[in-house]
Amino acid sequence: MAIETLKKRAEFLRIRGGARFATPSFVLETKPRGPVPETVPAAPHDDGPRFGFTVTKKLGKAVDRNRIRRRLKAAVGLLAPTLAHPGHDYVLIARAQARDRAFTDVKKDLERAFLRVHHAPAAPVKGRNA
Structure with a gap:
């Protein structure tokens, strides 16, 4: 399965405040996609899941970061279809x-x-009054 990825910073920021779960290897955050504004062209595979990967420079040099990203993408490719x-x-x-x-x-x-x-219920966003 080819993984459709998030590319823009705004797409990553939109997911903040959604459902979240931390593991020793990564933190997974998710949010359902809402209606797409008319000003944004629709993606060809708009209904399928999309994935974004964040690997910071704290985790090592480019070789290490790319290895981590490849491993996470491989795991997603195996499990995402189901x-x-x-x-x-x-x-x-x-x-x-x-x-x-x-x-x-x-x-x-x-x-x-x-x-x-x-x-699980969505985690509350820090810094916002309920």
């Missing part, structure tokens, strides 16, 4: 253990994260 919900956007924020953790453990983390974010 566990990701259509019409949702996901962001995986990598942690240091994503580089050296066994790939089977990363897949288990992702599977558990998918199940938890879709069955």
Whole structure:
């Protein structure tokens, strides 16, 4: 399955405040996509899940960051067809253990994260009054 990815900063920021689950390898955040404004052209695969990957410079040099990103993308490619919900956007924020953790453990983390974010209430946004 080819993974449709988030590209723009605004797409990543929109997901903040949605359902969130942390694992030793990454943090998974998700939010359902709302209606697309008329000024934004529709993407060709607008109904499927989309994924964004964040790997900061704190995690190492470019070689390490790209390795982490490839590992996370591989896990998403294996599990997304069955566990990701259509019409949702996901962001995986990598942690240091994503580089050296066994790939089977990363897949288990992702599977558990998918199940938890879709069955847990959305986390409150810090700094906002309810």
